[in-house]
Amino acid sequence: MKANVCRILLCLFVVLPLFVAAARPQDKTDEDVIRVDTNLVTVPVIVSDRQNRYISGLRSENFTVTNEGQKQKIDYFIAEEAPISVAILIDTSRSTQMVLDKIKKAAKEFVKQLKPADRAMVVSFDWQVTLLCELTGDQEKLKKAIKSAEIPERFGTMLNDAVYLAVDKGFAGVKGRKAIILLTDGKDAGSYTRADELIYRMQESDALVYPVFYETGFDRPFRQRADFPFPNRRMGRGGGVWGRDDRNAERRKQRQERQNEEAISFLRELADVSAGRFFQKETDDLDDAFQSIAEELRRQYLIGFYPESVEPGRVYRIRIGVDRPDAVVRAKTVFRLKGN
Numbered sequence: 001m002k003a004n005v006c007r008i009l010l011c012l013f014v015v016l017p018l019f020v021a022a023a024r025p026q027d028k029t030d031e032d033v034i035r036v037d038t039n040l041v042t043v044p045v046i047v048s049d050r051q052n053r054y055i056s057g058l059r060s061e062n063f064t065v066t067n068e069g070q071k072q073k074i075d076y077f078i079a080e081e082a083p084i085s086v087a088i089l090i091d092t093s094r095s096t097q098m099v100l101d102k103i104k105k106a107a108k109e110f111v112k113q114l115k116p117a118d119r120a121m122v123v124s125f126d127w128q129v130t131l132l133c134e135l136t137g138d139q140e141k142l143k144k145a146i147k148s149a150e151i152p153e154r155f156g157t158m159l160n161d162a163v164y165l166a167v168d169k170g171f172a173g174v175k176g177r178k179a180i181i182l183l184t185d186g187k188d189a190g191s192y193t194r195a196d197e198l199i200y201r202m203q204e205s206d207a208l209v210y211p212v213f214y215e216t217g218f219d220r221p222f223r224q225r226a227d228f229p230f231p232n233r234r235m236g237r238g239g240g241v242w243g244r245d246d247r248n249a250e251r252r253k254q255r256q257e258r259q260n261e262e263a264i265s266f267l268r269e270l271a272d273v274s275a276g277r278f279f280q281k282e283t284d285d286l287d288d289a290f291q292s293i294a295e296e297l298r299r300q301y302l303i304g305f306y307p308e309s310v311e312p313g314r315v316y317r318i319r320i321g322v323d324r325p326d327a328v329v330r331a332k333t334v335f336r337l338k339g340n
Contacts, residue, residue: 076304083117087166091184093157113294127156160191186263203336208276211267
């Protein structure tokens with residue numbers, strides 16, 4: 001894994017110079033002191049009712065935390081509304097050519113949900129990962145960055161690397177509530193980061209991932225004579241040229257359906273392990289979803305605890321409970337302390 005991380009940084013250092021920025025000095029606070037300890041496990045928690053309405057006003061005593069079945073003392077708790085930092089990741093690979101306009105429109109729709117104190121960055125990914133706009137609250141800069149996202153000539157989809165770098169470099173030194181809006185068809189091709197390595201990294205991170213899946217890649221076979229571009233040639237029994245094009249198209253469709261299913265499965269896992277949410281909707285249906293995401297990010301609870309006798313690199317199972325009837329809790333179910 002260390003070798004792969006080194007390869008990522010060497011390959012993308014030139015493309016992402018702005019990801020590595022010096023942290024500004026800040027006044028010391030209790031929050032800063034607590035967060036310096038790498039053994040503190042910070043868990044973003046979202047509590048809603050059965051109608052998916054956010055439940056606010058809870059206190060630390062309303063929550064319980066268990067690690068491998070053992071109750072933990074809550075050492076860190078934040079409940080008040082606070083600004084958010086968001087990485088908007090735009091898939092500009094060749095496979096998204098037919099839906100890129102929808103992806104960019106969705107990215108702009110999310111930017112509209114940001115408040116003046118919120119910040120966002122815009123990243124595109126294809127055969128390389130490109131930082132189009134560093135963290136800023138300037139909506140005009142963000143919209144201009146989104147507009148500049150274009151599909152290159154070269155093939156490649158460094159999806160895994162884009163998410164990894166957003167967490168590892170883009171959010172380096174960033175405190176508070178963080179999230180990744182991942183607009184993609186979910187098909188990685190060419191990343192140095194393996195899928196399991198990315199899942200492990202998200203187990204260490206307190207950033208939430210919200211994948212928005214766009215179905216791509218279908219080639220519609222000729223099924224009617226009006227679709228046939230060469231009227232002087234005979235159509236076969238299958239409806240294609242000599243009856244063979246339809247069979248080839250059907251095989252391509254089946255292959256692409258499998259690829260879409262695999263992509264959805266991975267994006268769901270990425271959302272689940274980070275306590276985010278997976279979306280598979282048309283662009284017109286995303287307005288309410290984005291509004292909901294922005295609201296829950298600003299108002300989520302942050303709960304932290306110091307686990308005893310844990311080993312870096314080992315996966316531990318945790319459970320967050322709340323003493324409210326019919327409440328739905330969304331939080332991480334596993335954590336992993338980063339090894340040296």
